[in-house]
Amino acid sequence: MVEDEAAIADAVLYALRAEGWQAEHVVLAGEAVDRVKSKNFDVLILDVGLPDRSGFELCRELRGFSQVPVIFLTARDGEIDRVLGLELGADDYMVKPFSPRELVARVRARLRRANATPASEWRETGDFGHDVTGQRIRYAGHDLSLTRYEYRLLAQLLSRPGAICSRERLMRDVWDDAPDTIDRTVDTHIKTLRTKLRALTPDVDPIHTHRGLGYSLKV
Secondary structure (H helix, E strand, O other): OOOOOOOHHHHHHHHHHHOOOOOOOOOOEHHHHHHHHHHOOOOOOOOOOOOOHHHHHHHHHHHHOOOEEEEEOOOOHHHHHHHHHOOOOOEEHHHHOOHHHHHHHHHHHHHHHOOOOOOOEEEOOOOOOEEEEOOOOOOOOEOOOOOOHHHHHHHHHOOOOOOOHHHHHHHHHHOOOOOOOHHHHHHHHHHHHHHHOOOOOOOOOOOEOOOOOOOEEEO
């Protein structure tokens, strides 16, 4: 946990440790970078307003070398802040004041998915390969480095190639465990997915926008 308010940090650490989990706390973003580089963590809980730099900047740096799930815990509840956090690769966003029990539930959900290690089984569809049980997707022969919701969004589109999926359906099926997520989140994640796919095939954009309807995937 990266948090500069001692009272909040103490409450969260108590709740996490009461579940039997090991939990560490640092105050500065620089300390967090050093810890993540030297140890393996299952989940990071980041405050946005840190003394040395913002949690957004920290998340951007972490995503340069780690895909560990990130949960933002912050007093900033504006739409722009939520969208920015998700664009930078965060997996969840909780606003202060918050319920420690809800935070524990969200951490538990991340750990449950991370600890699931079933056998790999690839399904090939056009230029895409999808390991459903291993929750991996490759494109044009390359494994994609995806955040949790990027994976779920692309998997949803890949499950019905060519079919138009409305924003409402994508919100319901992809962000089913985050009911407070705003609908612009779909557009934000489509944008980041396009960037990653175009890096592999600059002349091809397999994600099609259908104005007023939604998105489809051409394979």
